[in-house]
Amino acid sequence: xxxxxVEFDEQGNxxxxxxxxxxxxCEKYQKMFGLGPVTFxxxxxxxxxxxxxxxxxxxxxxxxxx
Amino acid sequence: MSKYHGYQTCFSDTELLCKxxxxxxxxxxxxxxxxxxxxxxxxxxRPETAEVVVPRQQISSxxxxxxxxxxxAGSYDAIISAYDRHRHGDEWxxxxxxxxxxxxxxxxxxxxxxxxxxxxxxxxxxxTRRRIVLSQxxxxx
Numbered sequence: 274x275x276x277x278x279v280e281f282d283e284q285g286n287x288x289x290x291x292x293x294x295x296x297x298x299c300e301k302y303q304k305m306f307g308l309g310p311v312t313f314x315x316x317x318x319x320x321x322x323x324x325x326x327x328x329x330x331x332x333x334x335x336x337x338x339x
Numbered sequence: 340m341s342k343y344h345g346y347q348t349c350f351s352d353t354e355l356l357c358k359x360x361x362x363x364x365x366x367x368x369x370x371x372x373x374x375x376x377x378x379x380x381x382x383x384x385r386p387e388t389a390e391v392v393v394p395r396q397q398i399s400s401x402x403x404x405x406x407x408x409x410x411x412a413g414s415y416d417a418i419i420s421a422y423d424r425h426r427h428g429d430e431w432x433x434x435x436x437x438x439x440x441x442x443x444x445x446x447x448x449x450x451x452x453x454x455x456x457x458x459x460x461x462x463x464x465x466x467t468r469r470r471i472v473l474s475q476x477x478x479x480x
Contacts, residue, residue: 283463
């Protein structure tokens with residue numbers, strides 16, 4: 274009977290502690306309740322270049338389909 | 340014209356994201372199956388697109404649309420204009436992350452047979468902390 278302690282700090286970052294259980298089950302519960310990498314990182318300029326390129330391709334396709 | 344920037348987030352569940360947006364800022368986001376273009380505050384169409392959109396009128400009379408765009412990893416990138424960063428900055432995103440995370444924790448607990456034993460909110464000088472204790476099996480309460 275596991276106890277899971279989920280905590281959020283002031284920035285909304287999550288930490289998980291598992292009690293009353295050991296071994297592989299801990300990992301299972303971490304995955305079950307984990308939100309994955311909790312980030313708020315600004316994307317790079319490459320991201321915007323790719324975005325712009327995909328928009329340009331999309332425009333081209335829609336024009337050629339007219 | 341205020342440039343849009345993309346920010347990686349941990350949000351992957353559309354419903355929970357919409358709930359968090361409503362809880363934190365009262366926004367009612369529009370959800371689209373395919374990403375649509377965002378609009379600037381002049382009503383000008385922007386090249387940036389998003390599946391989850393908070394129309395600018397809900398934010399302020401001088402705001403740009405706020406968007407969340409699905410990335411290849413399956414989570415959403417927040418698309419926020421530089422002009423609106425003062426209201427949708429790190430502090431706001433922290434509140435959104437907590438609201439989303441708490442809702443996700445409750446949802447996963449229910450799905451996996453856990454009950455909430457304790458849910459404690461602590462206010463500090465820098466914000467709010469939340470501690471949720473889940474226990475497996477039947478609740479004795």
